[in-house]
């Protein structure tokens with residue numbers, strides 16, 4: 001089982017009557033970049049959020065590196081350290097500087113000494129092109145800068161998997177590229193990534209596979225060329241006509 | 245994102261007259277009351293030094309006591325309130341229930357009755373200094389109100405903050421103490437300031453337990469000199485000046501928080 005970095009098996013998630021996820025199956029290998037597309041409300045966020053157990057599956061199983069996320073006995077916090085997450089609205093800690101946003105989890109979760117954490121934090125800020133912003137508070141940064149800090153914050157825990165839930169949807173158009181560039185670099189370095197996004201440029205440049213979802217179901221999985229250029233399912237075709 | 249602070253603004257019911265920043269006129273209600281009170285307080289001993297000078301020499305000792313009761317009570321009430329607020333939001337049923345009962349009980353009993361009750365109930369167990377009993381009673385009462393402020397403040401922090409913290413591998417309680425609570429302080433500062441003013445006014449009730457606060461000093465002076473009207477005029481003016489002054493500080497804090505809202 002450990003040959004897959006993420007394994008989603010017969011995953012179902014219900015919110016009362018709403019079936020947000022219906023029998024989803026998806027295996028992601030180490031180093032793969034998987035793009036998840038689909039109309040609003042199709043269950044993309046739900047699937048992502050079940051991977052690090054921000055939501056709990058109604059039935060089915062999810063494994064990260066062979067560790068069962070859905071087993072109540074497994075230590076979910078250990079698994080979450082391995083899984084970085086980037087949110088649509090950044091969710092930076094507004095009372096902390098950019099640097100402290102990155103180091104907080106290091107010092108509280110991993111008990112990294114402060115000096116060492118600061119060093120890691122500064123390196124990561126430089127990596128996302130924000131070396132000069134370490135003392136800035138989130139409110140003083142643009143959306144694109146905030147999202148890059150958020151990516152650096154997730155990377156600080158040295159995760160094996162990164163989840164991105166519409167990382168550029170809340171950004172002004174001119175800021176999308178700076179965030180996508182950071183994500184592209186990550187993809188090139190071999191990070192395993194699950195990305196909910198409709199950025200075609202990123203899909204073509206970085207995605208190994210594309211997953212199309214509709215009404216809680218995974219409808220189609222294939223390479224970007226397969227899914228975008230010759231989709232097998234009618235629903236995929238209709239959706240793509242809609243967004244292109 | 246300063247809207248967040250605005251949205252979660254907690255409405256005030258019992259503070260003093262809060263200056264409205266839109267009201268710029270020299271003849272604003274606040275200016276008239278505040279400077280009017282100060283002018284009267286200065287003119288009285290000049291125009292009729294006979295009783296007023298003596299009153300003004302006798303009473304101010306009580307101001308320190310009033311502030312002592314108020315400051316200590318508010319500090320303890322903040323601590324009690326933090327836990328009451330967390331309790332009200334707790335997922336553990338029994339903790340939640342206890343916190344809610346506490347808030348309901350306190351809200352349902354007049355402060356003066358609570359003061360008497362705690363003073364005499366405590367008196368049956370231990371003999372505490374009057375001042376201590378007074379502070380315990382004020383803390384017990386205001387802790388409940390602070391609890392409601394903390395609860396609203398915690399709920400005012402966007403949900404995504406908790407999720408981001410959990411996603412990084414923090415425990416719930418690490419997230420609460422390192423991420424959520426520090427952000428509530430910005431939200432609750434103005435309402436806490438208002439509670440401070442309300443508590444300062446309510447602290448006059450402790451004079452009933454013979455704690456020599458501002459009001460008690462006035463009573464002591466009046467009961468020997470029989471100058472009730474003159475004495476209580478001065479007492480009222482001093483309370484008014486203090487609360488109006490504090491309310492201006494609260495308004496200023498609120499404005500500062502909105503301007504450099506680094507949320």
Ligand SMILES: Nc1ncnc2c1ncn2[C@@H]1O[C@H](COP(=O)(O)OP(=O)(O)O)[C@@H](O)[C@H]1O
Nearest residue numbers: 015018020038039040041042043044045046047
């Ligand atoms: N916390 C929730 N409570 C109730 N329903 C929810 C909740 N989260 C998501 N849903 C529902 O689940 C479905 C899938 O939502 P979501 O995964 O957010 O879709 P997507 O990210 O693809 O837009 C939607 O119908 C949505 O309304």
Ligand SMILES: [Mg+2]
Nearest residue numbers: 044045046166
């Ligand atoms: Mg979504």
